[in-house]
Amino acid sequence: MAETRRDEQFSEYVVQRRTQLRRIAYLLCGDVHKAEDLVQTALMKLYVAWPRVQRTGNVDAYVRRILVNSGIDESRRPWRREEAGLEGLDPQAGQGPAVEDRTALMDALATLPLGQRRVVVLRHFLGMSIEETAGDLQCSPGTVKSQNSRALARLNDLLAPQFGAVGGNDR
Known part of the structure; x- marks a missing residue:
C-alpha cells in the first residue's frame, strides 16, 4: 500500500514538472535529445x-x-561530443519568442563556457537567487x-547589435 502511494506521489510530481524539467535541461545542454x-x-x-527527498x-x-x-x-563522455545527424527532426517548440530570436539566444548561450552557461540558466531563466544558484552548483556566491558577470558581458557583446543591451546586476 505504501509503495502504491509512493508511486502515485512520484507520478503526480512528474506530471506537474516534466515540461519545466525539459526546458531546464534544454537550456543547460542546447539539444532536445540530450535534454x-x-x-x-x-x-x-x-x-x-x-x-528521502520528499521528506x-x-x-x-x-x-x-x-x-x-x-x-x-555527459559532457565529459567522448561519445557525447558527436553532433546529431538528423537535421530538421527536432520537435517544434511551443509559442514564445520568434524562431530567429531563440536561435540567436541559443547560439550565444552555446558560446559560453559550461559554468557560465549554467549560472545564466539558473539565475536568469529560472529566476533563482545567487545563494540558491551557488547551492545548486556547489560553489560560492562570489563564483x-x-x-554571471562574465557571461552577461559576453552575451551583451553577442546580442546587443540585434536586441540592445542585456543583463542585470548581481550586486
Whole structure:
C-alpha cells in the first residue's frame, strides 16, 4: 500500500514538472535529445531517492542538481561530443519568442563556457537567487557573481547589435 502511494506521489510530481524539467535541461545542454536523456536520468535517480527527498521537502532543488551534475557527466563522455545527424527532426517548440530570436539566444548561450552557461540558466531563466544558484552548483556566491558577470558581458557583446543591451546586476 505504501509503495502504491509512493508511486502515485512520484507520478503526480512528474506530471506537474516534466515540461519545466525539459526546458531546464534544454537550456543547460542546447539539444532536445540530450535534454530528454538528462530528464530521464534525473527522474530515474529521483525515483530511487524519492522517499528521502520528499521528506526533506526540496524536491525541485534536488532534481535541478541532478540535471546540472548529469549534464556535466555527459559532457565529459567522448561519445557525447558527436553532433546529431538528423537535421530538421527536432520537435517544434511551443509559442514564445520568434524562431530567429531563440536561435540567436541559443547560439550565444552555446558560446559560453559550461559554468557560465549554467549560472545564466539558473539565475536568469529560472529566476533563482545567487545563494540558491551557488547551492545548486556547489560553489560560492562570489563564483556565481563573477561567472554571471562574465557571461552577461559576453552575451551583451553577442546580442546587443540585434536586441540592445542585456543583463542585470548581481550586486
